Amino acid sequence: MFPRNRVRKQWPLADGNSSCGESDDELGLDNDDDNDENLPPTPTPVVQTRVLRSTQAAQATARILPPSPTVPEIPSLLTTMWDEPWQPNHPVIYNFLREGSVYVAATNGTDSHPGSLDEAADELIAAVARCVDEGDFTSVLSDDQSAVIYRPGTRTILLFGDGVLREIFHKAQTKLLKTTGLGPAHIRSSPANDIDYCSPVEPGDHQGFAPDPVNPCLIQFLLNECDFRSVHPLFMAEYHPVLKSVLDSWRSAGPQGNVNIPGIVSHLATYHDLEITAVAVRDQATHNGLFVEMAYRGVIGSEAPSHVDVVAAARGARLPCRNGWTFTKFIHSVRAGSDSIIANVMASMMGPESLISHIVVSSSPALSAPIAAAMGGKSLIDIIANYLMGLGIPCPAIFEEARQHFPAGVDLSFIDSPNFRAQMLTWAISGTPYLPKALGNIKIMLVDNNNTIYLGGRPHSLLPSMIASGTLSFRTCFLECRIPASFLLRAAQASYTSEEPRSRRQFIHHWLLCQSLNGIDNHTFA
Numbered sequence: 001m002f003p004r005n006r007v008r009k010q011w012p013l014a015d016g017n018s019s020c021g022e023s024d025d026e027l028g029l030d031n032d033d034d035n036d037e038n039l040p041p042t043p044t045p046v047v048q049t050r051v052l053r054s055t056q057a058a059q060a061t062a063r064i065l066p067p068s069p070t071v072p073e074i075p076s077l078l079t080t081m082w083d084e085p086w087q088p089n090h091p092v093i094y095n096f097l098r099e100g101s102v103y104v105a106a107t108n109g110t111d112s113h114p115g116s117l118d119e120a121a122d123e124l125i126a127a128v129a130r131c132v133d134e135g136d137f138t139s140v141l142s143d144d145q146s147a148v149i150y151r152p153g154t155r156t157i158l159l160f161g162d163g164v165l166r167e168i169f170h171k172a173q174t175k176l177l178k179t180t181g182l183g184p185a186h187i188r189s190s191p192a193n194d195i196d197y198c199s200p201v202e203p204g205d206h207q208g209f210a211p212d213p214v215n216p217c218l219i220q221f222l223l224n225e226c227d228f229r230s231v232h233p234l235f236m237a238e239y240h241p242v243l244k245s246v247l248d249s250w251r252s253a254g255p256q257g258n259v260n261i262p263g264i265v266s267h268l269a270t271y272h273d274l275e276i277t278a279v280a281v282r283d284q285a286t287h288n289g290l291f292v293e294m295a296y297r298g299v300i301g302s303e304a305p306s307h308v309d310v311v312a313a314a315r316g317a318r319l320p321c322r323n324g325w326t327f328t329k330f331i332h333s334v335r336a337g338s339d340s341i342i343a344n345v346m347a348s349m350m351g352p353e354s355l356i357s358h359i360v361v362s363s364s365p366a367l368s369a370p371i372a373a374a375m376g377g378k379s380l381i382d383i384i385a386n387y388l389m390g391l392g393i394p395c396p397a398i399f400e401e402a403r404q405h406f407p408a409g410v411d412l413s414f415i416d417s418p419n420f421r422a423q424m425l426t427w428a429i430s431g432t433p434y435l436p437k438a439l440g441n442i443k444i445m446l447v448d449n450n451n452t453i454y455l456g457g458r459p460h461s462l463l464p465s466m467i468a469s470g471t472l473s474f475r476t477c478f479l480e481c482r483i484p485a486s487f488l489l490r491a492a493q494a495s496y497t498s499e500e501p502r503s504r505r506q507f508i509h510h511w512l513l514c515q516s517l518n519g520i521d522n523h524t525f526a
Contacts, residue, residue: 077296077304078228080288082251086232117521120147121171128176137319141327163476167431167521174409215239216342217299222317223331223338226305228296235339236295239346243267243298250294255287271297348434352388355422358435359384363446367485371446374492380446383488386505387512388425392416394509395500406517421513428519431476439479446485454482472515474522 114120131137147164216239217231224230236244246263253259260276268274271294279290303310319327331338347354361381372379378386393399393415406412414420423433429442447454454473455463466473470487474480491507501507 078292079285081229081292081295082233086229117167117171118175120168121175124168124172125176128172132316135320136322137327138321138323138325141319141321163431163478167476170432170434171409171521215299216346219317219342220338221300222314223328223342225328226310226314228292228300228305230338231295231299236299238343240299243295246298247291247295250287250291255282255284267294267298271302344437348436349419350422350426350433350435351419352385352422355388355426355435356381356385358441360441360443361445362443363485367446367448371485371489371492374489380444380483380488383508384444384512387509388422390421390509391418394506394513397500399510399514402514407521410517410520421516424513424516424520425481428472428474428516428522429476429481430479442479442481444481444483446488447482449484449486451482454484470511470515472512472519474519 114123128137128140131140147168217236220230220235221228233244236247242263246267249261250259250264253261259279265276268276268279279286282290300310317328331341334341350358359381361379361384363380368380375383403412410424426435426442427433430439435442449463449467452460455466456473456475458466467484467486470484470491473482475482488508491511492504494504494507496503496507501510
């Protein structure tokens with residue numbers, strides 16, 4: 001019913017080459033230090049990954065804990081709503097529970113050795129499938145997870161950390177949606193076991209990035225045991241403002257009022273297959289019931305809460321664990337509740353303005369001043385912001401020549417979306433098109449021609465060619481991007497002709513777009 005693409009064409013509008021993976025603590029570095037000389041050379045990531053590891057003690061504990069029930073109690077559809085403020089059914093605050101104490105060392109000790117990012121994602125999907133079969137999602141929700149890259153042919157750890165893990169989770173989410181064709185947009189008739197398989201709001205949701213396609217109202221509904229009252233007026237206004245306006249018009253009209261209004265007419269035709277004459281005569285109860293039905297069909301779908309597909313989705317959203325703990329209990333353990341959690345997840349979806357606000361530029365005056373002079377006083381952040389605010393393909397002819405080198409997972413059909421450029425740059429820098437609030441800002445740095453960190457572990461002999469081609473070096477572990485200053489200066493000072501690129505702006509936009517796309521999923525696994 002809705003497109004299943006990573007980049008939203010209309011919603012949400014913003015405000016809407018190598019990855020590493022090592023953490024700051026593991027390298028003993030101060031990530032706030034802008035001096036590249038404090039960082040050791042980045043080795044080339046190759047060969048194996050390791051996902052979902054735990055202790056033997058946790059495994060022993062797991063064997064004695066029974067699985068929890070997996071079928072929630074589903075309420076019937078309401079006869080009226082929004083007459084009074086909504087309160088969760090179970091507003092329980094588990095102040096003594098924290099992520100570490102609930103899921104610590106709770107995995108099944110899966111020790112795998114995939115040879116690529118794709119294989120690592122496949123193994124994660126297989127782990128989710130086992131969770132579905134066993135009715136126990138403890139291993140997926142555990143915070144004791146890691147992704148490790150080993151030196152070829154050895155057990156020597158080369159890289160590991162959250163950056164690589166984020167990429168694996170996002171890759172798994174993407175592959176899962178493509179394989180099943182399901183996602184949290186609307187619930188519609190599909191094999192219930194497939195919905196159960198996908199409906200945990202996808203593997204990446206508990207990593208802090210939004211599922212896609214996104215329907216926050218459906219997520220809110222499922223996380224609150226299918227209580228449709230949880231989709232309260234403020235929530236509806238935030239995520240479905242057009243529908244909220246239609247509902248307000250219907251509500252204010254009352255049972256005797258005129259509802260022959262374009263928004264209402266269109267909604268009834270689209271979601272109910274009704275003409276406006278069919279609802280011209282109604283009493284208060286009918287008016288209230290249609291109000292609920294309009295809201296429900298607009299954000300959840302045509303299936304009633306008791307339908308097998310809705311029950312399957314609700315069961316999946318609970319993510320039951322072997323000790324009786326569920327993901328929905330975790331939602332109730334957070335003081336701000338599901339509203340706040342969903343807001344934080346949705347805020348991870350980057351658009352031009354939101355990404356610009358998260359960028360920290362680092363450069364020495366010796367590198368930045370000549371570029372600013374050649375660009376008419378524009379700074380590096382001005383150049384990046386100008387690119388992010390642009391649309392479409394800057395140089396269609398030469399872009400077509402480069403298309404074959406871009407990763408298959410990127411849907412270029414949405415390249416005209418106002419969020420496309422921001423999400424692609426975010427993807428290259430962070431490992432996903434999203435930037436969870438907890439990750440903080442990203443850093444973009446101008447570097448000179450002798451910067452060893454810029455190499456990203458590649459042989460030093462490649463440095464001249466990388467500089468000459470303007471290769472951007474990404475480190476997802478630190479949310480960093482390095483730009484060769486000499487290349488940008490040459491672009492600023494060059495003369496342009498009638499052939500592509502026809503202007504300095506066109507050249508820079510084409511260069512940044514291609515480099516962002518080339519940086520996505522660009523691990524050098526053996």
